[in-house]
Amino acid sequence: MNQLIAPSLLAADFGHVADEVAMVNGSNADWLHLDVMDGVFVPNISFGFPVLEAVSKLSTKPLDVHLMIVQPERYVRQVQALGTYMMTVHYEACTHLHRTLFEIHEAGMKAGVALNPSTPVSMLKDVIEDIDMVLVMTVNPGFGGQKFIEHSLDKVREARELIASSGSQALVEVDGGVTLTTAPRLIEAGVNVLVTGSTVFRASNPSQMISTLKEL
Numbered sequence: 001m002n003q004l005i006a007p008s009l010l011a012a013d014f015g016h017v018a019d020e021v022a023m024v025n026g027s028n029a030d031w032l033h034l035d036v037m038d039g040v041f042v043p044n045i046s047f048g049f050p051v052l053e054a055v056s057k058l059s060t061k062p063l064d065v066h067l068m069i070v071q072p073e074r075y076v077r078q079v080q081a082l083g084t085y086m087m088t089v090h091y092e093a094c095t096h097l098h099r100t101l102f103e104i105h106e107a108g109m110k111a112g113v114a115l116n117p118s119t120p121v122s123m124l125k126d127v128i129e130d131i132d133m134v135l136v137m138t139v140n141p142g143f144g145g146q147k148f149i150e151h152s153l154d155k156v157r158e159a160r161e162l163i164a165s166s167g168s169q170a171l172v173e174v175d176g177g178v179t180l181t182t183a184p185r186l187i188e189a190g191v192n193v194l195v196t197g198s199t200v201f202r203a204s205n206p207s208q209m210i211s212t213l214k215e216l
């Protein structure tokens with residue numbers, strides 16, 4: 001299976017957001033990745049539901065919603081109302097992760113769990129069968145355009161091992177610092193989904209860049 005490509009709108013030009021979503025719609029991207037930040041869980045604020053609603057109406061790609069917020073369980077219904085395909089919460093933000101995963105599934109969405117660079121993959125051992133995607137953060141969440149953390153490659157391999165040993169069908173996604181240099185190494189380590197912000201939106205031909213990443 002070819003890797004899935006999920007361009008992150010965070011790196012788009014928000015003065016022309018409809019054009020940017022149209023570019024993704026017309027490209028070989030698989031999903032549209034949406035980064036929600038609350039200024040508490042991460043030291044940055046991105047966008048909230050009014051923007052997400054507008055973008056969800058424009059997008060023809062499945063929505064991959066990455067919540068970098070505290071208490072994400074409070075927003076399951078609102079994320080569902082966007083028509084979200086994959087709702088990803090942070091391990092570090094969920095006191096009752098098992099219950100939250102149940103609520104996401106009950107709302108008809110796939111459930112992803114993101115791990116900060118300092119959180120070991122082993123923390124997911126007891127919930128791996130309830131997870132549809134493990135998001136290995138390859139930078140500290142909060143900002144686009146950061147440098148890839150090398151240790152993430154080991155974490156991707158560990159995530160693959162945990163998934164295989166449990167018989168789960170979960171995907172492995174990476175987010176942050178994905179470039180034409182790091183992407184092939186990540187794919188080799190077993191990644192299924194590449195999130196790409198600056199590499200796509202700062203490219204001279206973003207749609208072509210998406211195809212290039214898809215064909216690696």
Ligand code: DX5
Nearest residue numbers: 141142144145176177197198
């Ligand atoms: C980081 C976000 C990422 C970000 C990636 O907190 O979760 O999705 O947009 O940006 P790049 O690809 O520029 O590192």
Ligand code: ZN
Nearest residue numbers: 035066175195
């Ligand atoms: Zn993200």
